[in-house]
Amino acid sequence: MIKITFTFIVIFCELITIETVDLSQFNGDDCYRDCTNSAPRICYYKWLLEHFHTMGPACGQCGKVNGSISDCFLPQCITADGLQRGVMSINRQIPGPPIHVCQNDQIVVDITNGMGGSAATIHWHGLHQRETPYMDGVPFVTQCPIDFATTFRYSFKATEPGTQFYHSHTGHHKVNGHYGGLVIRRPKSDDPNSNLYDYDLKEHLIVASDWMNNLGEFFTPGLPANKENLRPTNFLVNGRGNVIDRNQCRPKTATPLAFFRVRSGQRYRFRFVNAMSHNCPVILEIEGHSMQIIASDSYDLQPVTIDSLVSTSGERYDFVLNANQKIGSSFWIRLVGVGMCEGFKIEQFAVLAYAPSSVSDLILSFPQRRFPKFAEPFVQNERRFLNHPNATCSDSSIDKKSLCITDLSSYDTEPSITDVIPDHRFILGFDLNIGPISERIPLNNFEPFMSISEDIVAIGTVNNITFTFPSFSLLTQPDDVDESLFCDENNRPERCDDMRICSCVHRIKVELGSIVELVIVDEAEAVSQLNHPFHLHGYRLYVTGMGQHPDGIPMTVNLAKQMIKQRTLRKSLNNMHPIKDTISIPSRGYTIFRFKADNPGWWILHCHFEWHVNVGMGFLLQVGETSEMVKAPENFPKCNSYTPDVEL
Ligand SMILES: *[C@@H]1O[C@H](CO)[C@@H](O)[C@H](O)[C@H]1NC(C)=O
Ligand SMILES: *[C@@H]1O[C@H](CO)[C@@H](O)[C@H](O)[C@H]1NC(C)=O
Numbered sequence: 001m002i003k004i005t006f007t008f009i010v011i012f013c014e015l016i017t018i019e020t021v022d023l024s025q026f027n028g029d030d031c032y033r034d035c036t037n038s039a040p041r042i043c044y045y046k047w048l049l050e051h052f053h054t055m056g057p058a059c060g061q062c063g064k065v066n067g068s069i070s071d072c073f074l075p076q077c078i079t080a081d082g083l084q085r086g087v088m089s090i091n092r093q094i095p096g097p098p099i100h101v102c103q104n105d106q107i108v109v110d111i112t113n114g115m116g117g118s119a120a121t122i123h124w125h126g127l128h129q130r131e132t133p134y135m136d137g138v139p140f141v142t143q144c145p146i147d148f149a150t151t152f153r154y155s156f157k158a159t160e161p162g163t164q165f166y167h168s169h170t171g172h173h174k175v176n177g178h179y180g181g182l183v184i185r186r187p188k189s190d191d192p193n194s195n196l197y198d199y200d201l202k203e204h205l206i207v208a209s210d211w212m213n214n215l216g217e218f219f220t221p222g223l224p225a226n227k228e229n230l231r232p233t234n235f236l237v238n239g240r241g242n243v244i245d246r247n248q249c250r251p252k253t254a255t256p257l258a259f260f261r262v263r264s265g266q267r268y269r270f271r272f273v274n275a276m277s278h279n280c281p282v283i284l285e286i287e288g289h290s291m292q293i294i295a296s297d298s299y300d301l302q303p304v305t306i307d308s309l310v311s312t313s314g315e316r317y318d319f320v321l322n323a324n325q326k327i328g329s330s331f332w333i334r335l336v337g338v339g340m341c342e343g344f345k346i347e348q349f350a351v352l353a354y355a356p357s358s359v360s361d362l363i364l365s366f367p368q369r370r371f372p373k374f375a376e377p378f379v380q381n382e383r384r385f386l387n388h389p390n391a392t393c394s395d396s397s398i399d400k401k402s403l404c405i406t407d408l409s410s411y412d413t414e415p416s417i418t419d420v421i422p423d424h425r426f427i428l429g430f431d432l433n434i435g436p437i438s439e440r441i442p443l444n445n446f447e448p449f450m451s452i453s454e455d456i457v458a459i460g461t462v463n464n465i466t467f468t469f470p471s472f473s474l475l476t477q478p479d480d481v482d483e484s485l486f487c488d489e490n491n492r493p494e495r496c497d498d499m500r501i502c503s504c505v506h507r508i509k510v511e512l513g514s515i516v517e518l519v520i521v522d523e524a525e526a527v528s529q530l531n532h533p534f535h536l537h538g539y540r541l542y543v544t545g546m547g548q549h550p551d552g553i554p555m556t557v558n559l560a561k562q563m564i565k566q567r568t569l570r571k572s573l574n575n576m577h578p579i580k581d582t583i584s585i586p587s588r589g590y591t592i593f594r595f596k597a598d599n600p601g602w603w604i605l606h607c608h609f610e611w612h613v614n615v616g617m618g619f620l621l622q623v624g625e626t627s628e629m630v631k632a633p634e635n636f637p638k639c640n641s642y643t644p645d646v647e648l
C-alpha cells in the first residue's frame with residue numbers, strides 16, 4: 001500500500017512541486033526490508049533531544065536489591081552500566097533509535113531540541129550529501145545549530161550503502177549519548193561478499209561506546225588535579241553493560257547486557273560501529289569464534305579472517321560470524337580498551353547466544369557465568385589481529401599475524417585517482433602541543449585547551465593552527481563569506497605574528513574536480529601509543545600509504561617532505577587500496593590518502609576524538625567556489641553574531 005502511495009507522490013511532485021506529504025504515514029521503522037527489487041520509500045523519524053538520566057524512575061525496580069529484572073526493559077528506562085548519571089538522550093534512548101533503510105530511500109528526521117541551554121546538530125557519518133550538503137550536520141559550516149525549542153528537518157537520500165552511523169557534531173553531546181546506528185542496505189547482487197553469509201539482520205548491529213560517570217562538559221577543559229578525568233570509566237554495547245568487579249569477575253550492577261541471538265549452522269553478517277569519543281582503541285573479540293572482515297567504513301573488502309579487531313572512534317567494520325557451535329551454548333563478546341587506556345582496565349561484555357526465540361530475553365541478558373579474567377585473550381596462540389595498536393604498518397604482507405588496514409584489499413581500483421600525479425599534495429602535521437599553561441596560553445588569552453595534569457595543558461593544531469568555527473553557516477550563507485575570514489599556514493592573521501600557535505578558521509581550498517593527496521603526519525610529541533583517527537566529510541578516501549619511520553624516528557612534516565623527495569615515504573604495494581572515511585594514523589607515523597574533489601562544498605576534516613576536535617584539531621576543506629556549491633533552500637535558517645555600531 002505505502003509503496004504505491006509513494007510512487008504516486010513522486011510522479012505527482014515532478015509535475016507540480018507544491019504537493020505536501022503527510023510524513024506520519026511513512027514510519028521509518030517500516031523501512032527495514034529486503035532491498036532486492038524494492039522501490040525507494042520515505043523513511044520518517046521524529047526525535048526529541050533531551051537532558052535525561054540513567055536508572056531513573058522509569059526503571060522501576062531495575063537494579064535494586066531483590067529488584068525486578070524485567071523493569072530494566074521498561075520504556076524510557078536507560079540502564080547504561082547501572083549507575084545513575086545525567087545524559088543526553090534521543091527519544092529517551094541511548095543509543096538513539098536505529099535507522100535501517102535501503103539505498104535510495106529518502107531519510108527524513110525531524111529533530112526537536114528539548115535541551116534548554118544547548119544547541120545541537122546531528123552528522124550522518126558515512127553519507128556524502130552530494131545533493132544536500134546542507135544536511136551534513138556541522139555547526140557553522142553546513143548549518144546553524146538547532147536551537148532549544150526549535151525543530152530542524154534533516155531530509156536526504158540514503159545514497160551510500162553500508163554500515164554508517166549518526167552522532168552529534170556539537171560540543172560533547174556524542175559522549176553524553178547522542179549517537180546511533182544507521183544501516184543502508186542494498187540488493188544482495190550488489191555485494192561482492194554476499195556469498196559469504198546467509199543473514200544480514202538488524203539485530204546484529206553492534207554499537208560500541210565509551211562511558212563516564214558524568215556529562216562530558218563536566219570535564220571541560222579538564223580537572224587538573226584529577227589525572228584520570230579525561231578518560232572513559234566503562235564501555236557499553238548497544239547502550240548496555242555492567243560495572244564489573246575485576247577481582248571477583250562478577251557484575252557489581254544488576255543491569256542487563258546486550259545479547260545477539262544466532263542459530264547453529266548459519267552465517268551472519270555483523271555490523272560493528274565504533275561510536276566512542278575518547279582516545280582509546282578498543283579490541284573486539286568473540287569467544288569461540290573468528291571474524292571474517294568483509295567491509296570497513298561501509299566499503300567492501302576482500303575477506304580476511306581474524307580473532308581480534310582493533311578500531312578507533314568513528315570506524316565501522318562488518319564481519320561474517322560463522323555460527324558453528326552447539327545449540328544452547330553461549331559465548332562472550334568482549335570489548336577491551338588498549339593504547340592509552342591499557343592501565344585503566346576497561347572491559348565490557350555482551351552475549352552471543354545460540355538460543356531459539358523461545359528462550360527469554362531475560363535469561364540471555366543476565367548470563368549466569370562469571371566473566372573471564374581481565375583481557376585474557378580467547379585465542380592464546382597465533383592470535384590474528386587487525387590494526388594492532390603497536391603495529392608499525394610498515395611491512396605490507398598479508399602473511400603477518402597482525403594486519404593493518406592497508407594490508408586489506410578493496411574490490412575497486414581507481415588508477416585515475418591513485419596512480420596519477422595529484423593536482424594538490426598537502427602535508428599536514430597535527431599536534432597536541434602539550435606543555436605548561438604559562439607557555440601555551442598567555443594570560444589575557446582565552447584559547448581553548450584541555451588539562452592533562454597539574455599545570456600541563458594540550459591544544460589541538462594542524463600545521464600549528466587551532467581550528468575555530470566561524471559565527472555563521474558558511475555553506476548556507478554564502479553572501480556572508482569573506483576571504484579575510486580564513487587562514488592557513490601561509491596566511492596567518494597579523495595578531496598571530498609572534499605566536500607559534502594561531503587560532504583561526506583554518507581553510508584549505510582546492511578546485512572542483514582536482515585530485516588531492518593528503519599526507520597526515522602525527523607530530524604530537526610526548527604522546528605515544530595514541531592513534532588519532534582522522535575523518536573527512538563528504539568523501540571516500542583511497543588509503544595509499546601508512547606507516548612509521550623505518551628507523552623508528554618520530555615522523556615530522558619536514559621529514560615527510562624529505563622522504564617524499566627521496567621517494568622513501570612508503571606507499572602501499574597493494575594496488576587494491578582499501579577505501580575509508582575515518583583513518584587511524586599510526587602513533588608518530590603517517591597516513592597517505594587520495595580522493596577526487598568532485599563534491600563541492602565545505603567539508604570538515606578532523607580528529608574523531610571528541611576532546612581533540614573540541615580543542616581545534618581539524619580544518620575545513622573548501623571544494624570549489626561558493627558559486628559552484630549546491631544552494632540551500634530559500635528559507636533555510638540563518639545565524640550570525642549581532643554587534644551593531646554604538647553611537648554616543
Ligand atoms: C532479598 O531477598 C532475600 C530472600 O528473600 C531476603 O533474605 C533479603 O532480606 C532481601 N533483601 C532486601 C534488601 O529486601
Ligand atoms: C604495546 O606496547 C606497549 C609498550 O611496549 C605495551 O605496554 C602494550 O601492552 C602493547 N599493547 C598491546 C595491545 O599489546
Ligand SMILES: *[C@@H]1O[C@H](CO)[C@@H](O)[C@H](O)[C@H]1NC(C)=O
Nearest residue numbers: 428429430463464500523557
Ligand atoms: C610548527 O612550528 C614549528 C616552529 O616554527 C615548526 O618547527 C614545525 O615544523 C611546525 N609544524 C608544522 C606541522 O607546520
Ligand SMILES: [Cu+2]
Nearest residue numbers: 532607609612
Ligand atoms: Cu586526536
